[in-house]
Amino acid sequence: MTYVAALLIFFSLSCFVAGQILLKHAMDLTERQSVARSSRVLVFAGAIGAFAVNFFLNIGLLQRFDLSYFFPFQGLSVILVALFGAWLLKEKVGPRLTIGSLVISAGVILVSMS
Amino acid sequence: MDRARHWFLNPWLQLWICVLLATAAEVFLKLGANETTDPASSWSWTGFPSLRSVWVWWGIIASVVSLFNWLTALKKLPLTIAFPLGNVVHILVPLSSWIFLGELIRPLRWCGIGLVLFGLAIIAKPAARLEEKI
Numbered sequence: 001m002t003y004v005a006a007l008l009i010f011f012s013l014s015c016f017v018a019g020q021i022l023l024k025h026a027m028d029l030t031e032r033q034s035v036a037r038s039s040r041v042l043v044f045a046g047a048i049g050a051f052a053v054n055f056f057l058n059i060g061l062l063q064r065f066d067l068s069y070f071f072p073f074q075g076l077s078v079i080l081v082a083l084f085g086a087w088l089l090k091e092k093v094g095p096r097l098t099i100g101s102l103v104i105s106a107g108v109i110l111v112s113m114s
Numbered sequence: 115m116d117r118a119r120h121w122f123l124n125p126w127l128q129l130w131i132c133v134l135l136a137t138a139a140e141v142f143l144k145l146g147a148n149e150t151t152d153p154a155s156s157w158s159w160t161g162f163p164s165l166r167s168v169w170v171w172w173g174i175i176a177s178v179v180s181l182f183n184w185l186t187a188l189k190k191l192p193l194t195i196a197f198p199l200g201n202v203v204h205i206l207v208p209l210s211s212w213i214f215l216g217e218l219i220r221p222l223r224w225c226g227i228g229l230v231l232f233g234l235a236i237i238a239k240p241a242a243r244l245e246e247k248i
Contacts, residue, residue, distance in 0.1 A: 059161030059170065062147035067140060068211035068219050068227070075204070075230040078237055100237035107229025110222055 005064065009073055012057040017080040019050035021088055028089075072111040075104045125190035128183045129199060135180035137206040139173045141214055146170030201234045 026044040029035045061070055079101040085091040121127070146169030147161075164170045187196055208227050211217040219227075 056161035059143055059147050059164045061161075062144050063151045063161075063164070066211060066217045067144040067215060068208040068217045068223060071140060071207045071211075072204070072227055072230045075234060078234065082237075097237055100233045100235075102233075103236060104230050104233030107226045107231075107233060110226030110229060 005061070008057060008061060009070075012054050012061060013073065013077050013080060015050045015054040015057065016074075016077050017084055019047045019054060020077075020081050021084050022047035022050060024085070024089060069111060072108055076108055079104060123186065125187045125196075128187040129191065129196055132180045132183035132187060133200060133202050133206065135176045135183060136203050137210050139176035139180060140207050141210050142169045142173035142176060144211070144215060146173060201231065201238060204231045204234060 022043055026040055026047060029040045029043060058070075082091075082093055082097050082101065086093045143164075146164050146167035149167045149169060150164045152163065184196075184200070204227065208219060208224075212219050
């Protein structure tokens with residue numbers, strides 16, 4: 001795998017994670033009456049935009065990699081969502097999540113070596 | 115007619131249809147990507163040229179329908195059961211790659227896939243419990 005490909009896989013995953021975080025943030029904003037509707041729509045549009053970039057980048061990456069090679073990388077999104085959820089949305093990260101994340105990371109490393 | 119509708123809306127059936135369609139979507143997208151591969155084009159990384167392929171559109175349709183199946187299944191099934199079962203897709207996708215796309219999966223890759231699945235199983239239970247509470 002080239003550096004460009006690794007960077008694009010990471011960027012694609014980041015877009016997916018950003019989409020999830022923005023979507024959750026948009027849903028949280030709907031609970032608050034004080035926030036303007038235009039702000040909620042903007043955050044929601046940002047989420048959809050991030051998902052769209054992720055989708056098209058995935059197809060671009062599938063042109064170069066086996067599906068069985070590329071798909072396990074999506075497991076990393078679980079870890080990234082948890083980390084960014086904890087950081088940006090102040091959600092709790094338990095020990096089980098930490099252990100699971102380490103196991104997934106080990107699996108992804110094995111796949112990338114194959 | 116009602117009986118057939120009732121049978122089709124069975125949450126277990128809906129969950130399996132969802133998993134199968136999510137797997138099919140990945141295979142369709144890969145077929146579409148293969149069909150439109152043009153490494154010389156600087157646009158190919160963006161994935162836009164692949165919209166020419168019918169397979170990509172089938173992939174999009176399968177993804178959208180699988181989302182509706184997932185929502186129907188979640189109406190009846192607890193998330194603590196549906197969420198871990200949904201991870202079957204991480205087994206079905208490599209299997210489909212091997213069977214339908216003829217990809218060679220070396221033992222090292224199988225081990226990696228197994229570890230990813232095991233890690234997801236560890237995380238899935240508390241994650242689903244949390245979602246259930248919400």
